[in-house]
Amino acid sequence: xxxxxxxxKFRVLKTGQSMTLLCAQDMxxxxxxxxxxxxGMGLRLIHYSVGEGTxxxxxxxxxxxxxxxxxxxxxxxxxxxxxxxxSVYFCASExxxxxxxxxxxxxxxxxxx
Amino acid sequence: xxxxxxxPSTLSVxxxxxxxxxxxxxxxxxxxxxxxxxxxxxxxxxxxxxRSNVGEKKDQRIAVTLNKTAKHFSLHITETQPEDSAVYFCxxxxxxxxxxxxxxxxxxxx
Numbered sequence: 241x242x243x244x245x246x247x248x249k250f251r252v253l254k255t256g257q258s259m260t261l262l263c264a265q266d267m268x269x270x271x272x273x274x275x276x277x278x279x280g281m282g283l284r285l286i287h288y289s290v291g292e293g294t295x296x297x298x299x300x301x302x303x304x305x306x307x308x309x310x311x312x313x314x315x316x317x318x319x320x321x322x323x324x325x326x327s328v329y330f331c332a333s334e335x336x337x338x339x340x341x342x343x344x345x346x347x348x349x350x351x352x353x
Numbered sequence: 354x355x356x357x358x359x360x361p362s363t364l365s366v367x368x369x370x371x372x373x374x375x376x377x378x379x380x381x382x383x384x385x386x387x388x389x390x391x392x393x394x395x396x397x398x399x400x401x402x403x404r405s406n407v408g409e410k411k412d413q414r415i416a417v418t419l420n421k422t423a424k425h426f427s428l429h430i431t432e433t434q435p436e437d438s439a440v441y442f443c444x445x446x447x448x449x450x451x452x453x454x455x456x457x458x459x460x461x462x463x
Contacts, residue, residue: 271449280362282442282455283397290449298450330396339385339404339446344396 241266246331246345253321253352261316261348263331269343270336272314273298274306276327277347283330289314290336321352359443359454366433367462374457376443377425385446386419386426389453392439400441401428433461 244265253259263272270291275283285298287306295306303325305317314333318325328349332342359376366372376386387402403410403417403426410417414433419426430437438461443454 273451275453280455282359283453285450285452288450296449299452334451339387339451341387341399341402342389342397342451344398346396 243267244331244333244343244345246329246348248348249346250349251351253318253350255322255352257321258317258319259321259350260318261329261331261350263314263316263333263345264312265333265343266312267333267335267343268311269333270311271334272308273332273334273342274304274314274316275330275332276300276325277330278327286316286329321350323352326350326352357443357445357452357454359457361457362455363458363460365460365462368433368435370433372428372430372433372437372459374428374441374443374459375425376427376445376454378445379424380447381421381424383445383447385451386417387444387451388415388417388428389442389444390439391442391456397442430459433459435461435463437461 247262273288274286284300289295289308292311307315331345334342357378384405389397390400391397414431416429440456442456
């Protein structure tokens with residue numbers, strides 16, 4: 241099993257450009273999450289999904305959109321990137337229904353110039 | 354909303370000594386308290402978790418204690434080793450989400 245994978249691993253954008261980050265999991269997990277990690281700020285939840293076709297806002301959703309069309313994939317979109325979105329983005333998945341271990345992807349390092 | 358406060362933000366201990374990291378919270382509805390370890394450049398990984406029906410849980414050199422009345426929980430690492438150097442995050446559940454503390458950077462000194 242590959243676990244949780246993320247593409248791309250690195251990306252540099254110019255202000256105003258758009259991009260989509262892809263998260264995939266092969267563990268048949270119900271719940272999936274997108275976090276951003278900034279120095280001294282821990283892991284902040286952007287959006288999450290408790291099942292195929294569902295999404296919900298987390299702590300810092302502004303400037304991001306998500307979609308979960310297939311159970312195994314969770315996409316994070318930036319429509320008009322801003323320098324404040326420079327961060328490391330982690331995707332995670334969880335079996336769901338009762339609280340369990342979250343399995344994280346390797347992260348995507350995004351720089352917005 | 355629910356916040357989880359984590360202290361200290363940085364901790365240095367001599368190899369072989371113990372390390373303690375503490376987290377406090379405010380919402381009494383939280384009942385799941387995991388701890389994650391993140392090594393430099395790596396992804397966070399669960400090292401131990403505790404649910405509200407127990408007060409303590411151990412796994413070899415690590416242990417977690419929970420005081421629901423006082424609303425705090427702590428991570429204890431005994432006989433620290435160089436490989437324990439990492440950032441540690443406490444977390445708790447709120448609704449369908451897991452909320453993380455801001456992390457503690459643990460340095461193990463030779």
